[in-house]
Amino acid sequence: MADWTTDYQEHLLPVFGTPARELDHGRGAWVYDVDGNRYLDFLAGIAVSALGHAHPALVRAISEQAARIIHVSNLFTSPSQIGLAEDLLRVAGNPENGRVFFANSGTEANEAAFKIARAHARQGGGTRILALEHAFHGRTLGALSVTWKHKLRERFEPLASEVEFIPATLDALDTIDDSVAAIFVEPVQGEAGVLPLPEGYLQKARELTTQANALLIVDEVQTGMGRTGSWFAFQQSGIMPDVFTLAKGLGGGVPIGATVTVGAASGILHAGDHGSTFGGNPLATTAGRTVINSIESEALLDNVRHQSQHLRDLLPTLRLVTGVRGMGLLLGVQLDKPVAADLVAAALEEGLIINAPDAQTIRLAPPLIIGEAEVQEFGERWTKATERLSA
Incomplete structure (x- = not known):
């Protein structure tokens, strides 16, 4: 299989840098890359995929x-x-x-x-x-x-x-x-x-x-x-x-x-x-x-409020987290040190997509359809990512 990163760099204008993965398809709050690896999408294409991926309607x-x-x-x-x-x-x-x-x-x-x-x-x-x-x-x-x-x-x-x-x-x-x-x-x-x-x-x-x-x-x-x-x-x-x-x-x-x-x-x-x-x-x-x-x-406005509270309850219990701000399912997670970019990379290795708008903040913007299972899975993958950072 050809190296897609080389193809990307040779054929696209370099205004974004090199993408982290080549994604192929998605379902619900999950996306899959071309090699079949699965990722929990807690960014939703930067607050775009409101209904998740491949929503039937x-x-x-x-x-x-x-x-x-x-x-x-x-x-x-x-x-x-x-x-x-x-x-x-x-x-x-x-x-x-x-x-x-x-x-x-x-x-x-x-x-x-x-x-x-x-x-x-x-x-x-x-x-x-x-x-x-x-x-x-x-x-x-x-x-x-x-x-x-x-x-x-x-x-x-x-x-x-x-x-x-x-x-x-x-x-x-x-x-x-x-x-x-x-x-x-x-x-x-x-x-x-x-x-x-x-x-x-x-x-x-x-x-x-x-x-x-x-x-x-x-x-x-x-x-x-x-x-x-x-x-x-x-x-x-x-x-x-x-x-x-x-x-x-x-x-x-x-x-x-x-x-x-x-x-x-x-x-x-x-x-x-x-x-x-x-x-x-x-x-x-x-x-x-x-x-x-x-x-x-699907009463998703109610779901946003509900899952936002679940995340606000969960996040302070996780490693590196010192504060949470934002509204609904647009949350900024304040870290105790400027390792946001490293945490994003570690999270990706653990199958979790998040984003770092600055050196000490993680942005979460998951699909509006997430449920308690996805919130729990997020916490588990965050923990593994922080353990990877400290290894």
């Missing part, structure tokens, strides 16, 4: 849709595109004048949101655009403009716009006045180490942006679609953003993103201001509708 729905029609372009629509927009607005609480734009990824959804912020500034809003320190909103130029990490930005500057980064503190929100056009926030900063916003943050941000005629833009790319135990994390704060963005779990693995606008924000972009050839195609929107239906019919 999703396989059936996208297979049937592929046999009907896959693509229609933005010159036409389809029942599944309209239906998914209706579904998203329904689970968001049917906000006044809610509208949906479909894209293909989280960064594209945030790119649309960035254009909405810029257009709002041009039509009489403030001109300042705020984002948070440690924010990650994507890698296209607009989304990168509101991404904090200098290492990601420096080779591509000057970016699309000057953005002011403020600390994720309640006091820092006091900078919001009528000179501000918009503020971008993540309810949980996943790439920064799974850092939730302080209690009361979204409520204060909502109050101040409303007073200033500024847009509150909430990035739910990683936290949305049930991952936090509610459809969207902002719902746990009792607020409604002007704009929120989705991707990752929305298609259960099929690429799709969405930008949802509410109230006056739905009137900012006009015909021709934005678009996407593939966005909202019948295959992706059928997948999205199936994910929503499965979350509802």
